[in-house]
Amino acid sequence: MGAGAWGSALAQVLADAGGSVMLWARRPEIADEINIHHRNRRYLGSATLPTEVRATPDAAKALVGATTVLLAVPSQVMRPNLTEWTSLIDEDATLVSLAKGVEVDTLMRMSQVVAQVTGVDSARIAALSGPNLAGEIVERQPAATVIACSDSGRAVAVQRMLSAGYFRPYTNADVIGVEIGGACKNVIALACGMAVGVGLGENTAAAIITRGLAEIMRLGIALGAKPTTLAGLAGVGDLVATCTSPYSRNRTFGERLGRGGTMESALEAAAGHIAEGVTSCQSVLALACSYDVEMPLTDAVNQVCHQGLSVHDAMALLLGRRTKPE
Numbered sequence: 001m002g003a004g005a006w007g008s009a010l011a012q013v014l015a016d017a018g019g020s021v022m023l024w025a026r027r028p029e030i031a032d033e034i035n036i037h038h039r040n041r042r043y044l045g046s047a048t049l050p051t052e053v054r055a056t057p058d059a060a061k062a063l064v065g066a067t068t069v070l071l072a073v074p075s076q077v078m079r080p081n082l083t084e085w086t087s088l089i090d091e092d093a094t095l096v097s098l099a100k101g102v103e104v105d106t107l108m109r110m111s112q113v114v115a116q117v118t119g120v121d122s123a124r125i126a127a128l129s130g131p132n133l134a135g136e137i138v139e140r141q142p143a144a145t146v147i148a149c150s151d152s153g154r155a156v157a158v159q160r161m162l163s164a165g166y167f168r169p170y171t172n173a174d175v176i177g178v179e180i181g182g183a184c185k186n187v188i189a190l191a192c193g194m195a196v197g198v199g200l201g202e203n204t205a206a207a208i209i210t211r212g213l214a215e216i217m218r219l220g221i222a223l224g225a226k227p228t229t230l231a232g233l234a235g236v237g238d239l240v241a242t243c244t245s246p247y248s249r250n251r252t253f254g255e256r257l258g259r260g261g262t263m264e265s266a267l268e269a270a271a272g273h274i275a276e277g278v279t280s281c282q283s284v285l286a287l288a289c290s291y292d293v294e295m296p297l298t299d300a301v302n303q304v305c306h307q308g309l310s311v312h313d314a315m316a317l318l319l320g321r322r323t324k325p326e
Helices: 005-016 028-037 059-063 075-088 110-118 134-138 152-161 175-197 202-223 233-244 249-258 263-270 276-290 296-306 311-319
Strands: 021-024 053-056 068-071 094-097 125-129 143-148 167-172
Touching: 005 021, 005 053, 005 134, 021 059, 028 053, 059 075, 068 075, 068 152, 075 110, 075 276, 094 110, 094 152, 110 125, 110 175, 125 152, 125 175, 143 152, 143 175, 143 233, 152 167, 175 202, 175 233, 175 249, 175 276, 175 296, 175 311, 202 233, 202 276, 202 296, 233 249, 249 263, 249 276, 249 296, 276 296, 296 311
Parallel strands: 021 053, 068 094, 094 125, 143 167
Antiparallel strands: 125 143
């Protein structure tokens, strides 16, 4: 459900793994392009999707008879979309969240939003996250991901469904860890991009990634996540990919800000491709404050994106913090 870059890329993986795939596209013209030309130029450029991927703008048609529903809409619109779809979802379907974020108004993780809106048992809800840049996956470059679900049987079923020759899914029971890693890494990637934009080098990037991981682990552990999850693909792996790749929307957005761009100009240059960290920095910071967890990098990113702090002043603020043991 969602024909953006990530939803379309996973539709390809499902088809390559032998599945029957129906892709819901909000825009009818995108559905038509996928069905007729097997392409989604807006989000995937010239990549060709398998003929087994069919698309529709009709949510009821997309959901009829579906045993597994992958929710690929942005985190901040998950709730209104699910509200419309809940009555259409099969009573025993597995719901898989692909969104990486924390809801602004409620500070809920996406699996919590799914459970609250649909009323389904949490054992039917899974979260998928990992170092998964959509552009590389549609080129069928090797990648791995994590499927987290408290019901191991459902996790394994989704794992088999997504096991293509170039895409290796792992299972995990730690839904909290997988979701916190996915939500927070976008914020740290914005910080890395800002550093690149002002001309800082690899030492700075390494420090931001490492200290960013420390922030993520502090918050994750406070919420009940397992450190091993955050040290794995859904934590360190996703963080490194998102912070270092020029194909990362969050890193690229931060780089535009670092070069002196305004929020408005950076949003315009993004051309509809959402940098989830821009909104998530607010909700992640609020969630951290509610658990008395210190997240200085996230705070700095929030100040740049929403309080008018310049990137140069943000860097000075971080460097000027009191020294302490690591």
